[in-house]
Structure formats: structure tokens, C-alpha cells
Amino acid sequence: MASNVKKILSKKSKFHELLQAQVGNEFSASQQYIALAVWFDNEDLPRLASHFYKQALEERNHAMMIVQFLMDNDIAVAIPGTETPINEFKTPRDLVDLALRQEQQVTDQIVALARAAREESDYIGEQFMQWFLKEQVEEVSSMKTLLTIMDRADGNMFYVETFLTRETVGDEGGDAGAPTAAGGAL
Template identity: 25%
Template sequence: MDTKRISSTLEQALSTQMNVELFQSHTYLSYGIWADDKGYGGIANFLMRHSQEEREHALKFMKYVLNRGGKPTVTGQSATPKDPQNMTDCFNLVFKHEVENTEKIYKLVDMAFEEKDWATWNFLQWFVKEQIEEETLAMDLIDKLKIAGGDQASDESLFTLDKTLGETPDEGELARNATSENP
């Protein structure tokens, strides 16, 4: 008896996204190593925690495909991008990666909608929400660095930023959580 409850097209697309998430994990890891090498242990910790989070996203895709009777395919990974030139470049690249990932998630949502695969469409809504958080967090990184002085930040400002990011939660503040007491 065939127990597969996902189209081959979506099975392949979700497998591809699983591999994208693994690549994102490696990218965050490489940026974390770069930051640590530059002496920014807090920023490295922040980026490495996000590396782990991206790996967990990959596992969600893997498990979902398996739960629908499909078989995800792990592919070889491309080399991670070259090291950022500076902290501004690093945070801008993080934001760029998140926006690109959001676009990929939206394409998957469109595919599920077109196929009327409501289980997959529903599964992907978690990732839509997650990408809002990821983009917000990336924008916050850029903003915090600008406030610290950007590429001309003093050592003291960078030290404070490094310490702050080492202690920053992994989720961004979202509008849906705002209240009149806590905008």
C-alpha cells in the first residue's frame, strides 16, 4: 500500500529547503567563527546559536517529509561564503540571507496552495512566522551596530555591543506581542 501523502514536486521542494536550512546553518557557523577569531565572543555565541536554530529548521523539514510518507534527500553543501569584511558587512549579509530564505519559504507556500496540499500549507505557516522573527532580529543587529557607531564604533561601543548580543534572546520582538503597556 502506498502511504505517501505528498506530491513528488513538494517532496523535492521541501528537501531542497531542508538543504537550504543546512547551508544557512553552516553560514551562521562560519560567521560565528569569523566573529570569534576577531575577538567578539558574544557576537560569535549569538551567531552560533543561530547556526543551531537553522539546523533545527532543517530537521523540521526532514521530519515533515518523512511524516507525509516521503523521503527527503540530503545533498552536498556548497562552501560557505567568504568571511565578512567587517561587522557591518556581517550583519548586512545575515539580513540578506534571511530575506532570501523568506522568499524561498513564500515559494513553497505558493506551491502548497496551488496543489491544495493544506497539510503542507499549514506546516509552512510556522516558517512564515519564523522568518518575520528572523528578519526582525537581523534588522535589529544592523540597528544596534549603527547606534554603536558602525564601522567607526569605538572599542568601548563594540565591547558593549558584543556583550549585549551574547545575552540577546534568539527571537526578535514582534508587533503581535505589543500592548499599550509594552509597545
């Protein structure tokens, strides 16, 4: 399906370079979420583990959406390595705090991408970034909510587990307006 899309962007730009770097950022975020999920899983906190396993897949899918956009626009793609995730934490709150800071950092990266596309009058790139901007609002909001719940639970992880069983935190990944992920979203 995507291979039939007419390739209309040809020149390499700052936006395209930042977009290529964002592939690595998204894969690194995915790896960090896996590390968080495994930590929670090892602590017998299945709802928190499940939440972060899903987050890891979501970040992987974001990377593959960018890969598909680059391929559709005839821009060479190089899949980068990832940063080593943090694996050691003192408290469960530390993990959610790290997740919030990570989402805030990704938001800054997405804003920089949208700005670069706009400055280069890359209207196609700017339109592509709109979905990611909207997604980051949800990502930061959901991590803030989870951190608030962690603080209210005051160390009682069963309250947090119960909250995650009862409530939906974040989207469920079913946005029909989402860009296509290379190879299909997982």
C-alpha cells in the same frame, strides 16, 4: 513517536520538490552562520559569536524539521551538500548585513513553499509552512535589529557586545508549537 504518525501524503509534487531543496538551503544557512560565528570568535567577540552559533543550530533544526515532515509523509529524503560559506569579511557590519540578506532570501523561499502548497491544495503542507512563515518574521526582524545596533555602535563592537549581553535578540528556540525535528532538536 513520529514513526507512529499515519502517512497520508503519497504523490510527489512541486511543493515536495521545493521542500526537499529547502533542506539544503537550511543546512547552507547553518554553515554560513557557523562561518560568521567563527569569524566573531576569532575576533574575540564572544556575544556575537554565541549569537551566530545559536543561529546555526536553529537553521540545522529547521532542516531537520523538514526532514521529519518528509519522512512522516512517506516522501523520500536525500540529504544534500551545502554551498560553501563566505568566510572573509572587511568589517563586522558586513557579517550582520550578510545574515540579514540570508534571512530575507530564506523568507522568499518559505513564501514560495507556502504558495506552492496552496496552489496544489496541499492543506497539510500549507499548515506545516505556517510555523516557518511566522519564524521568518522573527528572523528578519532580529537581524534588522542587530544591524541597527551595529550601525549605532559606529564601529565600537563593545557596545554591540554589551547590547547582546543585556538584550535578547531573536527567540530562544523554545517554541512549543514548532514542528518536530528528526533526531530531536539540538
